[in-house]
Amino acid sequence: MAQLTDDCFAFGGRLIPIEEALTDLDRRIRPVAEIESAALRQARGRYLAEDLTAALDVPPHDNSAVDGYALYFDDLLPEGTTRLPLAGRIAAGHMLDGPARRGTAIRIFTGAPMPAGENGSGPDTVMMQEDCTEEDGAVLVPAGLKRGANRRKAGEDVQAGDPLLTRGHLLRPQDIGLAAAQGLTHLTVYRPLRVAIFSTGDEVRDPPADLAPGVIYDSNRHTLAALLDGMGCAVTDLGILPDDRAAIARALGRAADGHDLILTSGGVSGGEEDHVKAAVEQQGSLHFWRLAIKPGRPVALGQVGAVPFIGLPGNPVAVMVTFLRVARPLIQRLSGGIPAPARLFPVTAGFDYKKKLDRREYVRVTLAADGDGKLVASRFPRDGAGILSSMVAADGLVEIGEAITRIEAGGLVDFLPFSEVGL
Numbered sequence: 001m002a003q004l005t006d007d008c009f010a011f012g013g014r015l016i017p018i019e020e021a022l023t024d025l026d027r028r029i030r031p032v033a034e035i036e037s038a039a040l041r042q043a044r045g046r047y048l049a050e051d052l053t054a055a056l057d058v059p060p061h062d063n064s065a066v067d068g069y070a071l072y073f074d075d076l077l078p079e080g081t082t083r084l085p086l087a088g089r090i091a092a093g094h095m096l097d098g099p100a101r102r103g104t105a106i107r108i109f110t111g112a113p114m115p116a117g118e119n120g121s122g123p124d125t126v127m128m129q130e131d132c133t134e135e136d137g138a139v140l141v142p143a144g145l146k147r148g149a150n151r152r153k154a155g156e157d158v159q160a161g162d163p164l165l166t167r168g169h170l171l172r173p174q175d176i177g178l179a180a181a182q183g184l185t186h187l188t189v190y191r192p193l194r195v196a197i198f199s200t201g202d203e204v205r206d207p208p209a210d211l212a213p214g215v216i217y218d219s220n221r222h223t224l225a226a227l228l229d230g231m232g233c234a235v236t237d238l239g240i241l242p243d244d245r246a247a248i249a250r251a252l253g254r255a256a257d258g259h260d261l262i263l264t265s266g267g268v269s270g271g272e273e274d275h276v277k278a279a280v281e282q283q284g285s286l287h288f289w290r291l292a293i294k295p296g297r298p299v300a301l302g303q304v305g306a307v308p309f310i311g312l313p314g315n316p317v318a319v320m321v322t323f324l325r326v327a328r329p330l331i332q333r334l335s336g337g338i339p340a341p342a343r344l345f346p347v348t349a350g351f352d353y354k355k356k357l358d359r360r361e362y363v364r365v366t367l368a369a370d371g372d373g374k375l376v377a378s379r380f381p382r383d384g385a386g387i388l389s390s391m392v393a394a395d396g397l398v399e400i401g402e403a404i405t406r407i408e409a410g411g412l413v414d415f416l417p418f419s420e421v422g423l
């Protein structure tokens with residue numbers, strides 16, 4: 001009996017392992033070199049174009065961690081209560097008028113600088129206000145405090161000369177705060193990556209066009225634009241192109257001018273109406289077009305002139321999976337980033353699964369804790385590459401490596417949370 005292909009992945013040519021494709025791509029690309037200055041408020045999500053070293057200690061001075069009383073630890077009786085006359089008051093942002101003398105306590109508030117004493121010494125300890133009593137201009141301090149309690153040392157966060165952030169780092173809110181604490185108002189970043197996108201397909205339309213028989217509204221272009229916006233790219237939307245090689249070739253030629261990357265969806269599988277591959281070959285060169293992953297096997301990777309081209313498949317889930325696993329690391333590198341690989345976390349499979357050797361598969365899952373607090377991944381019941389609602393419902397993807405052929409419920413699997421990849 002003739003052997004029918006058991007799924008749409010049966011085909012004669014070599015399927016390229018995803019790591020091989022990514023390593024090869026890495027060698028081919030030239031990241032953006034142009035830099036610009038970004039105000040801190042605009043710097044989130046940009047890639048730092050310089051190494052940042054601390055010029056200042058943070059905090060710049062020893063200060064109190066609590067509202068209370070600054071005192072010399074050596075003035076405290078080892079047992080019982082010590083009575084210290086109050087000899088001053090320091091609020092945050094102010095200095096004590098004159099030195100703090102031995103045998104006294106200074107009223108102090110959180111963040112206020114520790115007062116200086118005489119001869120280079122000074123109060124070294126702060127008693128929290130809740131733990132002592134004020135009475136007739138003095139404070140009663142119980143025993144039991146440790147030397148240095150509630151005092152924050154200058155430079156305990158950052159010391160002048162410390163390396164802070166390295167070139168290629170993706171700036172997050174905490175990085176921006178760290179730079180601000182150094183008194184910086186701007187950071188040197190790489191300019192945004194300019195990405196041209198278009199969809200292909202005679203069936204694909206944008207509103208307000210009517211949904212005539214046989215046509216669908218474009219979702220991919222909007223998903224892609226949102227993904228790229230989220231990565232800080234400057235997106236040029238070239239709309240929808242028909243299944244026409246000459247039209248696609250012309251658009252590719254135009255897009256190569258003034259962009260750093262061309263990203264499309266649809267038209268990359270081997271059908272007679274899939275013209276993207278041929279159009280890229282006409283305008284430039286194609287390096288790969290079949291990756292050993294599912295969903296998303298037909299990914300076309302090439303270049304038009306010097307501009308990299310990524311042709312994602314048309315199915316909306318395949319678009320997202322291939323974007324996350326192929327386009328995203330490439331975009332990070334092109335943008336000047338030195339990306340850390342997305343982390344996978346071990347979770348318990350709540351499903352059985354069989355797959356072919358030598359191909360990497362991505363299964364859409366939701367996570368929930370079982371009775372023992374273990375995180376269990378449940379497979380989304382409808383897993384077609386066109387079921388975009390599965391991506392809305394899922395928490396992430398279980399990645400099943402090339403060497404694995406079966407998963408059994410109860411075993412550990414690698415989970416890629418959407419939050420790891422900016423979703």
Ligand SMILES: Nc1nc2c(c(=O)[nH]1)N[C@H]1C(S)=C(S)[C@@H](COP(=O)(O)OP(=O)(O)OC[C@H]3O[C@@H](n4cnc5c(N)ncnc54)[C@H](O)[C@@H]3O)O[C@H]1N2
Binds near residue numbers: 008201296
């Ligand atoms: N005989 C075979 N047929 C197919 C194979 C195969 O190996 N042999 N592979 C299948 C796989 S897997 C995928 S994925 C698709 C990819 O093909 P294309 O990249 O050429 O995609 P299209 O045919 O253009 O579209 C596929 C599917 O997605 C819909 N689509 C396209 N663009 C959009 C858009 N912008 N928004 C929403 N939906 C879109 C399109 O209507 C199709 O339903 O090929 C399989 N076929």
Ligand code: MOO
Binds near residue numbers: 293294296313317385
């Ligand atoms: O794998 Mo295709 O890439 O199913 O959608």
